[in-house]
Amino acid sequence: xxxxxxxxxxxxxxxxxxxxxxxxxxxxxxxxxxxxxxxxxxxxxxxxxxxxxxxxxxxxxxxxxxxxxxxxxxxxxxxxxxxxxxxxxxxxxxxxxxxxxxxxxxxxxxxxxxxxxxxxxxxxxxxxxxxxxxxxxxxxxxxxxxxxxxxxxxxxxxxxxxxxxxxxxxxxxxxxxxxxxxxxxxxxxxxxxxxxxxxxxxxxxxxxxxxxxxxxxxxxxxxxxxxxxxxxxxxxxxxxxxxxxxxxxxxxxxxxxxxxxxxxxxxxxxxxxxxxxxxxxxxxxxxxxxxxxxxxxxxxxxxxxxxxxxxxxxxxxxxxxxxxxxxxxxxxxxxxxxxxxxxxxxxxxxxxxxxxxxxxxxxxxxxxxxxxxxxxxxxxxxxxxxxxxxxxxxxxxxxxxxxxxxxxxxxxxxxxxxxxxxxxxxxxxxxxxxxxxxxxxxxxxxxxxxxxxxxxxxx
Amino acid sequence: xxxxxxxxxxxxxxxxxxxxxxxxxxxxxxxxxxxxxxxxxxxxxxxxxxxxxxxxxxxxxxxxxxxxxxxxxxxxxxxxxxxxxxxxxxxxxxxxxxxxxxxxxxxxxxxxxxxxxxxxxxxxxxxxxxxxxxxxxxxxxxxxxxxxxxxxxxxxxxxxxxxxxxxxxxxxxxxxxxxxxxxxxxxxxxxxx
Numbered sequence: 184x185x186x187x188x189x190x191x192x193x194x195x196x197x198x199x200x201x202x203x204x205x206x207x208x209x210x211x212x213x214x215x216x217x218x219x220x221x222x223x224x225x226x227x228x229x230x231x232x233x234x235x236x237x238x239x240x241x242x243x244x245x246x247x248x249x250x251x252x253x254x255x256x257x258x259x260x261x262x263x264x265x266x267x268x269x270x271x272x273x274x275x276x277x278x279x280x281x282x283x284x285x286x287x288x289x290x291x292x293x294x295x296x297x298x299x300x301x302x303x304x305x306x307x308x309x310x311x312x313x314x315x316x317x318x319x320x321x322x323x324x325x326x327x328x329x330x331x332x333x334x335x336x337x338x339x340x341x342x343x344x345x346x347x348x349x350x351x352x353x354x355x356x357x358x359x360x361x362x363x364x365x366x367x368x369x370x371x372x373x374x375x376x377x378x379x380x381x382x383x384x385x386x387x388x389x390x391x392x393x394x395x396x397x398x399x400x401x402x403x404x405x406x407x408x409x410x411x412x413x414x415x416x417x418x419x420x421x422x423x424x425x426x427x428x429x430x431x432x433x434x435x436x437x438x439x440x441x442x443x444x445x446x447x448x449x450x451x452x453x454x455x456x457x458x459x460x461x462x463x464x465x466x467x468x469x470x471x472x473x474x475x476x477x478x479x480x481x482x483x484x485x486x487x488x489x490x491x492x493x494x495x496x497x498x499x500x501x502x503x504x505x506x507x508x509x510x511x512x513x514x515x516x517x518x519x520x521x522x523x524x525x526x527x528x529x530x531x532x533x534x535x536x537x538x539x540x541x542x543x544x545x546x547x548x549x550x551x552x553x554x555x556x557x558x559x560x561x562x563x564x565x566x567x568x569x570x571x572x573x574x575x576x577x578x579x580x581x582x583x584x585x586x587x588x589x590x591x592x593x594x595x596x597x598x599x600x601x602x603x604x605x606x607x608x609x610x611x612x613x614x615x616x617x618x619x620x621x622x623x624x625x626x627x628x629x630x631x632x633x634x635x636x637x638x639x640x641x642x
Numbered sequence: 643x644x645x646x647x648x649x650x651x652x653x654x655x656x657x658x659x660x661x662x663x664x665x666x667x668x669x670x671x672x673x674x675x676x677x678x679x680x681x682x683x684x685x686x687x688x689x690x691x692x693x694x695x696x697x698x699x700x701x702x703x704x705x706x707x708x709x710x711x712x713x714x715x716x717x718x719x720x721x722x723x724x725x726x727x728x729x730x731x732x733x734x735x736x737x738x739x740x741x742x743x744x745x746x747x748x749x750x751x752x753x754x755x756x757x758x759x760x761x762x763x764x765x766x767x768x769x770x771x772x773x774x775x776x777x778x779x780x781x782x783x784x785x786x787x788x789x790x791x792x793x794x795x796x797x798x799x800x801x802x803x804x805x806x807x808x809x810x811x812x813x814x815x816x817x818x819x820x821x822x823x824x825x826x827x828x829x830x831x832x833x834x835x
Contacts, residue, residue: 184696298682301689303704307758310765322769336764336771338739339756365700397657400664407675412682552671600737 187366188300190250190358195373197257198228200264205231207267207274209448214273217281218384219433222377226430227452229351230459230502236350237462237505241512243325245350248357280395284383287399292376299372299416304364309418313349315340318362320353326512333516343513343520347463348420368416374426375415378619379406381429385623389630405622408552410615420464421612427460427467428587429619431474432580436627438478439485439576446482447491453478454495458502462509465520466616469590475499477583485576525599533602537595540606550611558621565628568635577631581624584617688816703817705825706762708810712790712830713766722789723767725774729757729794729826759794759828791831798831807831 202224210220239245268274289296304314319331326346331337355367383402386393414422431453438449457474460467482492513519545556562581569577591613598605689699701710716723736756744751763772772792775783780791781801791797791807798807810830 184691187697294679294683297686298679301685301700302682303685303700305705307761311756311761315765315768318765318768330769330771334771335743336773338742339736339761341738363697365697394657397661397664400661400668404664404668404671407671409674409678412675412678552674553667554671557667599741604732 184300184366187359187363188369191300191355191366191369193257194253194355194358195370197260198232199224200228200257200260201231202226202228204260204263204267206452207271209451210274211271212274213445213448214276216384216388217275217277218284218380218387220275221285222381222384222426223430223434223452225373225377226426226456226459230427230452230455232354233347233350233459233462234502234505236354237346237508240320240325240346240350241327241508243323243327245320245353245357246324248354250358250360253354253358280387281384283395284387284398285380288376288379288383288403291403292379295412295415296369296372296376299368300366302365302368302416304368304418306417306419312340312344313420314352314364314418316346316349317352317356317364320346320350321356321362332518342518345462345464345467346509347459348423364418368418371418371422372416374423375411378422378426378429381426381433382406382619382622382626385433386626389626390633402622405554405558406619408550408554408618410550410552410611411618413550414612414615419612421615424460424464424466424470424616425619427456427463428470428616429623430456431460431470432583432620432623435474435478435481435583436580436623438481439579444486444488446486446488447494450478450482450491450495451498454498455502458499458506462502462505466587466591466613470587471502473583473586473590477579481579525597530596533596536602536606537592540610544610544614551614555614555618558625561625561629562621565625565632568632569628572635574631574635577628580620580627584620584624588613588617685817703815705815706759706766706828707815708812708830709759709762709792709828710766712792712810713763716790717767717770722786723770723772724780724783724785724789724791725760725763725772726777726780726791726793726795726797727755727757727760727774728777730755757794758825759792763792785833787833789833791833793829793831794826796829806834808834 199221203220205227206220206224236245239247304310315337316331319329323329323331326332331340332342351370352364352367355370356362359366379402382405383398386402387398411422434449434453434456438446438453441449453474457467457471461471479492479495482488482495544551545559548556566578566581569575591610595602595606685700685703688703689696693699701707704710730753734755734757736754739754739756740751743754760774777795777800780797785791785806787806796809798809801807808831810832812828812830
């Protein structure tokens with residue numbers, strides 16, 4: 184047990200380390216709060232790993248991932264990280280307050296961390312799709328000749344779904360040498376923990392004169408609803424997408440607000456992270472398209488800069504290469520997506536059903552807790568004030584969120600599956616994907632509204 | 643009250659007013675968190691961290707533990723395996739497989755069903771494929787001795803070959819994950835002479 188937890192911890196640390204190395208080159212001479220740097224490093228680490236794993240799977244080279252190669256790569260990356268730290272000591276801003284906040288959060292979530300390594304796998308989608316595919320990549324070195332993609336007995340695994348999460352899980356299986364679907368849940372939990380830390384860091388960074396106690400109470404109240412706890416490590420990929428989404432929104436807000444116009448420094452991580460989202464789950468595709476459009480247009484029209492867009496466009500090749508390989512494989516193997524739009528038939532009845540379900544979800548406290556409805560009203564109040572004060576730019580992150588929700592609504596409107604079954608079965612998880620980003624948007628708008636009040640612009 | 647706030651650093655006037663609301667909000671949310679953390683954590687009471695092979699200990703509390711043990715035993719053998727599924731309600735309809743299997747057909751779609759038992763069987767036995775049969779199809783088969791039959795129905799009362807089926811016990815688990823729907827019972831059989 185200890186050995187598996189140790190390997191899982193090294194695998195988790197590895198993602199932080201490569202993310203840290205990447206950011207220390209990209210954000211050289213920045214002074215960024217530890218509570219933002221650490222979770223962004225985590226998601227960048229994963230975003231760099233996923234396209235690479237796609238390439239390895241495409242060329243049937245996953246067999247090269249062994250405990251030995253894992254140890255060599257991990258050791259090397261640690262050495263590089265140490266060298267980078269020595270040459271750039273002031274990259275991460277660490278204060279006593281940051282350490283206290285991080286320690287309290289980790290202590291608070293200790294029961295969840297402990298539970299994640301004691302959990303067997305039982306949830307439907309986790310078993311049917313993500314872990315089943317991860318298992319197939321343990322037994323097979325890649326996608327070509329992989330039984331899961333060839334045998335009709337596994338059609339229900341939805342073979343056309345992206346592989347990012349499954350490939351990450353399979354790396355852990357290869358490192359421990361067997362299909363350990365229990366300990367790997369610790370790895371998945373870190374997508375949740377990093378979302379919490381990023382929310383914490385963002386609140387602490389944006390609203391500076393707030394006490395430590397209030398920061399903790401606000402963040403924990405928002406992030407401990409049953410929906411989060413339930414999906415934090417049960418093997419679903421929705422929390423992973425939620426982590427991708429919150430990271431993209433935070434970076435996009437930094438891009439909007441950066442007075443020094445360090446555009447490429449935010450566009451590149453947005454490109455990589457959103458690209459990884461597209462390779463993890465289908466919901467990542469609209470997120471990818473929207474975040475690329477929003478961030479690139481902001482660079483072009485707000486800052487009138489072309490060069491950072493060109494540089495980030497080059498980085499875009501990396502996730503798109505992985506996507507192209509996967510699409511080529513699907514086309515060559517005749518694997519198509521079962522989604523067959525029926526057009527806007529019975530649109531009125533569908534809209535009624537969808538809106539009614541959205542409203543029910545909003546007030547269903549056994550899964551959402553009480554914060555969702557509170558957040559909804561806060562969002563309306565903040566939006567009204569910001570529109571009244573004509574601060575339209577500050578509404579862009581919220582628009583990103585709404586358009587993502589709009590993309591889900593579009594799919595519900597045209598899906599060929601029975602809506603009365605699909606909607607209740609999936610919408611909770613889609614809400615979960617948006618929630619951490621909603622928290623960030625609320626903090627951002629709250630900060631703007633507070634400034635309006637403190638400058639007495641409102642009265 | 644003043645003393646209480648004096649222990650909290652840098653608290654602004656606005657915060658003093660909203661702090662009680664924040665505390666109440668936190669405790670409401672914490673009540674949910676505590677419930678889930680406790681329910682998930684109960685499994686730790688049934689495992690001994692000092693013993694080797696923790697994975698097996700946790701897996702023994704799995705709702706399909708016996709199926710998992712059977713898969714470990716027979717995954718890499720030539721023993722015949724049969725999965726008999728009878729549940730055909732709408733909630734078990736496998737839309738994805740039904741779509742793929744009927745996509746080139748203009749006739750009425752033949753529904754395909756997916757139960758938790760089938761899902762777990764495929765997962766535990768992978769890469770071996772366990773073929774699934776309906777009760778009617780299975781009645782026509784003649785499984786050879788030592789074959790294994792996995793079913794969602796007690797076949798001893800449904801088949802003429804009942805005397806050849808010996809049930810493998812599937813005992814109740816110490817750990818009950820009561821935040822999940824109670825799984826349907828399942829039955830494991832060994833075919834004898």
